[in-house]
Amino acid sequence: MHFLIPAAGSGSRMKAGKNKLLIDLEGESLIYWTLKSVFSASSTNWVGIIGQPKEKIYY
Numbered sequence: 001m002h003f004l005i006p007a008a009g010s011g012s013r014m015k016a017g018k019n020k021l022l023i024d025l026e027g028e029s030l031i032y033w034t035l036k037s038v039f040s041a042s043s044t045n046w047v048g049i050i051g052q053p054k055e056k057i058y059y
Contacts, residue, residue: 001043007031007051019055 011020021031031049038047 001041002046002048003038003044004048004050005031005034005038007049007055010052019052022055 007019007021009020011018011023014020014023016023021034022029024030025033035047038044
């Protein structure tokens, strides 16, 4: 299975001041929890993340 995760938002409607996927939930970012779920699927073959150039995320 292939996953393409859209992560280019700014979080402005939430008044977060940053990308909503970088907001913490229980000590980890939302992108962490998203990727954890994706990689827990045994059928995951490929993951792509579309983000802003200024927000490089490494996991």
